[in-house]
Amino acid sequence: MSTIHSHSSAETNYLTHSRGFLSWALTLDHKRIGVMYLVSVLLSFFFGGLFALVVRTQLIFPGMDLLTRDQYNQVFTLHGAIMVFLVIIPSVPAALGNFILPIMLGAKDVAFPRLNLMSYYLWLFGAAFFLLALFMGGIDTGWTFYTPYSTDADKGSQFAGVIPALTGVFILGFSSIFTGMNFIVTIHRMRPPGMTWFRMPLFLWATYATAVIQVLATPVLAITLGLLAMERAFGIGIFNPALGGDPVLYQHFFWFYSHPAVYIMILPAMGIISELISVHSHKHIFGYKFIAFSSIAIAIFGFLVWGHHMFTSGQSELITVIFSAITFSVSIPSAIKVFNWLATLYKGSISLNTPMLYALSFMIIFSIGGLTGLHLGTLATDIHLHDTYFVVAHFHYVMMGSALLAMIGGLHHWWPKITGKMYNETLGRIGAIGVFIGFNLTFFPQFIMGSHGMPRRYHDYSGVGWLPEMTQLYAPYHFWSSVGSYVMALAFFLTAGYLIHSIFRGRPAPANPWGGRSLEWQCSSPPPHNNFDEAPTVGDCYDYSVLEWDEAQQGYRWRPDVPRPGAGGANPYKH
Amino acid sequence: MNVLTVMLNAGASLAAASSGALTLGSSGGASFWMPERASTVSADVDWVFNLITWVSIFFFVLILVLTVYFAVKYRRTEGRGAEPSPSHHTPLELTWTIIPLIIVIIIFYMGMKGYIDLRTSPANAYEINVTAKRWDWTFQHSNGCTQYDELFVPLGRPVVLKMMSDDVLHSLYIPAFRVKQDVVPGRITTLWFEATRPGIYNLFCAEYCGTEHSQMVAVVHVLPEEEFQARLQHCAQWINLVPEESLHLAGARLFSQCVSCHSLDGSRGIGPSFRETHELWGKEREFADGSRRIVDENYILDSLNNPGGEIVKGYANQMSSFRTMDDKRKRALAEFIKRLDEFELDANGRLIVPPLPTPQTPEGGQ
Numbered sequence: 001m002s003t004i005h006s007h008s009s010a011e012t013n014y015l016t017h018s019r020g021f022l023s024w025a026l027t028l029d030h031k032r033i034g035v036m037y038l039v040s041v042l043l044s045f046f047f048g049g050l051f052a053l054v055v056r057t058q059l060i061f062p063g064m065d066l067l068t069r070d071q072y073n074q075v076f077t078l079h080g081a082i083m084v085f086l087v088i089i090p091s092v093p094a095a096l097g098n099f100i101l102p103i104m105l106g107a108k109d110v111a112f113p114r115l116n117l118m119s120y121y122l123w124l125f126g127a128a129f130f131l132l133a134l135f136m137g138g139i140d141t142g143w144t145f146y147t148p149y150s151t152d153a154d155k156g157s158q159f160a161g162v163i164p165a166l167t168g169v170f171i172l173g174f175s176s177i178f179t180g181m182n183f184i185v186t187i188h189r190m191r192p193p194g195m196t197w198f199r200m201p202l203f204l205w206a207t208y209a210t211a212v213i214q215v216l217a218t219p220v221l222a223i224t225l226g227l228l229a230m231e232r233a234f235g236i237g238i239f240n241p242a243l244g245g246d247p248v249l250y251q252h253f254f255w256f257y258s259h260p261a262v263y264i265m266i267l268p269a270m271g272i273i274s275e276l277i278s279v280h281s282h283k284h285i286f287g288y289k290f291i292a293f294s295s296i297a298i299a300i301f302g303f304l305v306w307g308h309h310m311f312t313s314g315q316s317e318l319i320t321v322i323f324s325a326i327t328f329s330v331s332i333p334s335a336i337k338v339f340n341w342l343a344t345l346y347k348g349s350i351s352l353n354t355p356m357l358y359a360l361s362f363m364i365i366f367s368i369g370g371l372t373g374l375h376l377g378t379l380a381t382d383i384h385l386h387d388t389y390f391v392v393a394h395f396h397y398v399m400m401g402s403a404l405l406a407m408i409g410g411l412h413h414w415w416p417k418i419t420g421k422m423y424n425e426t427l428g429r430i431g432a433i434g435v436f437i438g439f440n441l442t443f444f445p446q447f448i449m450g451s452h453g454m455p456r457r458y459h460d461y462s463g464v465g466w467l468p469e470m471t472q473l474y475a476p477y478h479f480w481s482s483v484g485s486y487v488m489a490l491a492f493f494l495t496a497g498y499l500i501h502s503i504f505r506g507r508p509a510p511a512n513p514w515g516g517r518s519l520e521w522q523c524s525s526p527p528p529h530n531n532f533d534e535a536p537t538v539g540d541c542y543d544y545s546v547l548e549w550d551e552a553q554q555g556y557r558w559r560p561d562v563p564r565p566g567a568g569g570a571n572p573y574k575h
Numbered sequence: 576m577n578v579l580t581v582m583l584n585a586g587a588s589l590a591a592a593s594s595g596a597l598t599l600g601s602s603g604g605a606s607f608w609m610p611e612r613a614s615t616v617s618a619d620v621d622w623v624f625n626l627i628t629w630v631s632i633f634f635f636v637l638i639l640v641l642t643v644y645f646a647v648k649y650r651r652t653e654g655r656g657a658e659p660s661p662s663h664h665t666p667l668e669l670t671w672t673i674i675p676l677i678i679v680i681i682i683f684y685m686g687m688k689g690y691i692d693l694r695t696s697p698a699n700a701y702e703i704n705v706t707a708k709r710w711d712w713t714f715q716h717s718n719g720c721t722q723y724d725e726l727f728v729p730l731g732r733p734v735v736l737k738m739m740s741d742d743v744l745h746s747l748y749i750p751a752f753r754v755k756q757d758v759v760p761g762r763i764t765t766l767w768f769e770a771t772r773p774g775i776y777n778l779f780c781a782e783y784c785g786t787e788h789s790q791m792v793a794v795v796h797v798l799p800e801e802e803f804q805a806r807l808q809h810c811a812q813w814i815n816l817v818p819e820e821s822l823h824l825a826g827a828r829l830f831s832q833c834v835s836c837h838s839l840d841g842s843r844g845i846g847p848s849f850r851e852t853h854e855l856w857g858k859e860r861e862f863a864d865g866s867r868r869i870v871d872e873n874y875i876l877d878s879l880n881n882p883g884g885e886i887v888k889g890y891a892n893q894m895s896s897f898r899t900m901d902d903k904r905k906r907a908l909a910e911f912i913k914r915l916d917e918f919e920l921d922a923n924g925r926l927i928v929p930p931l932p933t934p935q936t937p938e939g940g941q
Binding site: 069070073140142146148149152154155156157158241242246247248281282283284285286287288289290312313314317320321324325328331332335336338339340342343345346347348349350351352360363364367368371372374375377378379380381382383384386387388448451452453455456457458459460461463464465466467470473542544 | 605607608609610619620623624627628630631634635638639641642645646649650651655656657658659660661662663664667668671672675676679680682683685686687688689690691692693694709724742743744746748750751753754755756757759760761762764775776777779780781782783784785786787788789790792793794831834835891892893925
């Protein structure tokens with residue numbers, strides 16, 4: 001094993017396997033496609049983040065006129081649409097998942113490499129339509145495109161970017177469906193000998209559950225947005241009451257996708273956290289089956305709760321009560337995961353590395369995000385809290401603080417594997433703590449102003465009709481929230497800085513810097529072009545007792561005194 | 576508001592918040608989490624909110640303390656690996672499945688009970704018709720009193736709002752009453768409350784509705800029954816008492832319905848500035864379709880009745896019809912625009928509304 005490092009670095013890896021622009025643009029290698037996704041998603045995150053900073057700056061004081069009202073409405077729409085459709089949904093499955101999933105599974109690639117490349121180009125194409133929407137006059141409908149505002153150009157949005165943006169989301173939907181299909185088939189058909197379902201790392205269970213949602217829910221969004229575009233272009237009368245349609249029907253259609261989409265975002269994040277907590281605690285994950293099945297349970301229940309976005313919409317009272325009841329069922333599998341992660345920490349040997357700091361941040365932030373979901377699932381309180389900053393804070397705790405920070409944690413965890421370089425650990429820890437502080441300073445005040453009634457999507461909280469005491473009530477919370485967003489931005493710039501620096505100046509990464517046991521830690525960093533030359537055999541991917549620290553490599557290696565599973569000819573790492 | 580004031584306020588509010596946290600659940604006024612309570616359901620909603628919050632705080636502190644304690648106590652040090660401990664324990668895992676399940680069933684039940692109260696209006700409730708249109712609220716009482724962005728409600732009597740929208744989705748939200756209901760074009764939605772504290776409260780539009788969404792804000796006046804009746808009567812009849820020569824002053828009072836789209840200082844809004852219309856009085860105005868028309872009283876009346884009929888060049892068709900407004904009010908607005916040069920604006924560009932010449936006694940009637 002000690003020879004592997006020098007052995008593999010002598011040969012080519014996936015980065016050096018072939019050269020030139022076309023070797024990337026036309027690649028069928030899941031790792032390169034994953035890297036292209038990663039770069040694209042992080043670039044989109046940069047722009048979505050800039051828009052967020054502009055929004056927070058407009059709101060830092062009452063009566064600010066950094067933006068006109070229309071500009072503000074366009075900026076928050078773009079922030080939401082970019083972050084949801086271009087960043088969070090593809091971030092873990094398409095970017096990290098593409099890179100990690102086949103290696104973790106022990107496969108050479110995904111089941112359909114060409115489809116995989118096509119998914120990426122569909123993503124690019126969809127993103128191009130977002131740009132087109134900007135140049136055609138912008139959109140101000142919010143990322144939810146609620147009717148009849150979005151369909152009626154006279155009485156609603158005057159901006160001509162609505163149809164291009166809808167087209168963009170439609171195309172991005174297909175990108176997401178193809179990625180999901182690819183992962184489902186890959187996990188069903190390409191597991192090597194010994195990789196039974198219950199030996200799969202939990203990240204794969206989570207990605208699998210996510211892929212099922214992507215395939216089943218996204219077509220509904222495509223149909224809905226297709227109808228919406230036709231209504232706006234031709235006035236066919238599905239959603240607009242002036243044409244005999246029903247705007248609440250649109251909300252049902254939209255949330256039938258967009259609620260499960262929340263789980264497309266959070267499930268893979270939970271999968272990452274299961275890996276991070278176990279690996280960096282150097283201890284077997286606690287309650288493997290409960291965590292695995294809770295992912296499946298969330299995927300199933302997630303389809304049945306869309307109506308909880310519509311408690312005040314005018315849907316019937318009976319259906320409202322039923323949706324509230326089912327909504328609480330989703331909280332149980334989430335609670336199980338958190339307690340199982342806690343039990344994994346217990347008596348572990350916890351390395352407080354950067355990825356682990358993100359995982360611990362996740363535990364705390366997700367607890368707040370999940371528990372405040374109780375306030376919103378409960379009918380009597382949701383009526384008051386709906387469409388206020390309480391909801392904004394809640395979904396940022398879940399979508400940003402949990403889903404996106406788990407992705408950033410995963411990025412740090414797999415960074416040595418992807419780039420073959422180590423980043424500066426001290427700066428990494430400072431960045432993680434800065435993000436944690438900035439995040440909470442930004443969003444915790446939003447809970448308080450929200451429960452005091454501050455409505456969301458407001459350009460200002462003063463003006464005609466505003467009681468001065470209401471303006472004064474909300475002002476300090478807005479102020480601290482904006483300050484928090486600047487702290488977070490600084491921490492993210494620091495993070496981007498040391499990560500980019502590491503690509504050029506970083507110390508070469510060992511095969512297994514953290515002591516992970518799943519298969520991706522057994523091939524070199526970065527992995528060779530084919531991942532595995534022979535089908536690998538698999539043991540318990542959470543049993544760390546077989547590993548030991550190797551000072552020379554600055555990484556972990558297989559203990560010489562422990563035989564490998566299926567030792568002999570089947571060992572893929574012995575040439 | 577400058578930076579310093581906001582920061583001082585921030586400090587004061589944090590201090591207030593920390594003392595408020597200790598008195599969570601105190602009656603009447605605002606708490607750390609909730610604004611003041613002014614309706615019969617507020618206390619019940621706050622009770623459920625506080626229950627969930629305390630349950631959340633318990634679990635959050637549990638998770639936080641254990642996470643930090645484990646991360647410190649079991650941190651990796653030289654020569655210390657993970658201690659052997661079971662990797663699953665079914666009874667334990669069932670425990671932390673079943674206990675949260677029981678808790679959420681209780682929370683669901685409390686929430687459902689509160690919701691049924693919120694949705695079941697008493698039979699004898701006082702009805703007010705509400706029309707939401709971008710970006711104003713119109714409240715119509717049965718005696719003919721119509722108010723814009725201002726709602727009078729009686730203290731201690733149930734009120735039902737019957738709500739319709741002229742254009743897109745809106746949502747009527749009064750934080751102090753803990754009530755909210757979307758206003759959906761094409762249907763009538765209802766909402767009820769019973770105010771318990773006299774005072775003035777903000778009413779927000781909570782469903783995003785476009786440019787001036789953040790200004791679709793109204794004021795709710797909770798009035799003791801006698802005062803409520805007097806104000807209602809005055810509201811229905813004051814316009815009838817205005818002599819013809821003072822109609823422009825009445826128009827200035829009605830201008831509050833126009834202010835979100837039409838400026839007085841010539842600046843461009845959703846619609847053309849009234850300053851511009853005033854300057855064109857007696858002259859021709861050009862419309863989007865190329866036609867022209869003299870600006871006079873009839874032009875103003877037509878614009879109120881059928882705003883889409885003649886769109887001023889350079890603007891979009893965004894205004895809803897004021898067809899149901901009575902004729903005297905329409906004439907008052909026309910007169911106001913015609914004599915706009917007699918009015919002054921304050922430092923913030925807002926109209927200074929002069930008092931009506933003959934002192935009105937609200938109880939006066941006709």
